[in-house]
Amino acid sequence: MSSTAPPPSSLPHRVPDLGAMVLLIAVARHGSLGRAAREVGISQPAASGRIRSMERQLGVALLDRSPRGSRLTDAGALVTDWARRVVEAAEAFDAGAQALRDRRDSRLRVAASMTIAEYLLPGWLIALRAGRPGTAVSLLAGNSAAVALRLMAGEADLGFVEGLSIPEGLDGTVIAHDRLVVVVAPAHPWARRDRLTPGELAATPLILREHGSGTRQVLDAALAVHGGLARPLLELSSTTAVKGAAESGAGPCVLSELALGEELSARRLVTVPVAGVRLRRQLRAVWPAGHRPTGPARDLLSLTAREPGES
Amino acid sequence: MSSTAPPPSSLPHRVPDLGAMVLLIAVARHGSLGRAAREVGISQPAASGRIRSMERQLGVALLDRSPRGSRLTDAGALVTDWARRVVEAAEAFDAGAQALRDRRDSRLRVAASMTIAEYLLPGWLIALRAGRPGTAVSLLAGNSAAVALRLMAGEADLGFVEGLSIPEGLDGTVIAHDRLVVVVAPAHPWARRDRLTPGELAATPLILREHGSGTRQVLDAALAVHGGLARPLLELSSTTAVKGAAESGAGPCVLSELALGEELSARRLVTVPVAGVRLRRQLRAVWPAGHRPTGPARDLLSLTAREPGES
DNA sequence: TGAGGTCATAGGCTGGGCTTATGTCCAGCA
């Protein structure tokens, strides 16, 4: 989604579907088309054909077939690993969607801020599912006030918020930190800067999320000390839109570190350090004061709890 | 792929296909089903039906339809962002696969080590495509020696290797560092350790990639000073298999930081610092001595080149 | 040489997803 290009031969036509990727991964694991077919619940000829058509589509041989089984070619190994990344993203999607579906009456009802629901929660749910398979989780996403409300009303068992303080009436614990970072396209002059002064940041129009987002609040608070609020160059409604605008060189933007994995390692965006501004915010698990989480809520909490040796 | 579970109702059945995700993202961008349909090249009723069936599948309303257009619901916004992650992974897949396909005769022929080809290159190619749309890239993955060979033989224009030194006959520049980290499942005793001594690491059987992998070499070299080579508990052939084994509690493993994004933030795995061991390795771009890259090779190189303000 | 594993090929069926044509609703404008 880095461009608004009208896709002549669009992505889905150039990429095998999820089923094919899952199948390929299964073949890699089992070393056999037939066994992989059984695992994913299709017949051996179907698997054979499916892999074959994937090879045609990609123009690369993926498997060395032999009468004793099938092994990945070098290219196949690479493709399989890329496929795994796609499948992992799909699993996160599934975990999140599943939590979203079970609107009420689930055993564990979680209320979380947007950023946490978006970036962290699906991973936690996958982990939770691995450890406690049966647990049904429902998810409600909203801002800190909404999360607090749900908890106080007994409509959620565990909450996650980002921000500077714990909402009234709740107890909580810090589970992680999130850093806001200033990023620009590699071609932007700031990409060469050793560091920025807070004054410069406050004086420069930035690409931002719309007013009211958590990111925006933290940024405003941090800059208040140094010459006023952040000045918007563009106000966009989704994180991805912000990234896209920054990538295409529209200007600098400020985003949560959590949102920037791929873009940074591909150097589609680069970070610009800012001297002496506190752009860290705490991510907290919260619950009604006095009611320490128990049962599945405790399980989830312990999954997320920060421990000494941190990355 | 974190488990070997036999999928009763498998992932692809629970997750919409790529086309649907792309469509949803387009709807989010345009605020209109019809316009989104046009963008992805299908008819308006097809788009309508497709989104509807996605809502049925997920059990969540994604769109607020009105006679003046469609806006995402809150749940829809979340789902769209998760979908974007899947689509981004698919784009990386596509970029990699495309490079793999154009075996010979491409304008820019890249030879890269496995780790770089797997984790970094697709992102670079997406960025390159954004900046220099027409560039056809071909990719050849292999170990350092193979990369050197290709470059010397004139069969590749630019190479990427990981390791301690530049192969004979090549010039190069460091473009990034890769840290190897020791990770364990959160339940593992080491997860509580403040830090490990190198001796402990050398004395403990680890889950490792098979002999000959770059990761393995660096680890062996680092541990050689402290009581010998790494001792394998399991030797597995893919990074993901190693992660899976570690997650399920089989033991500690050592992996490149690049391979561990999701697992760490979800705390499915946690890192264990090791005192006084040099587990950094350099990632380098290389080319035949004296032949500085030009043209598209230079473009790609400048995309990857490290600059002062690093994250 | 036969048994048991592998993968490939062939033929026939089914259904999901597409298109076109049409209906309904709403807003804005005369």
Place this chain on the structure above:
DNA sequence: TGCTGGACATAAGCCCAGCCTATGACCTCA
């Protein structure tokens, strides 16, 4: 008030991708 245009929904029909079963070819090992 009634017309127009844009939005989405519904209906009917078509088509092809992908599946299954059945079978064949090949290799290995006893």
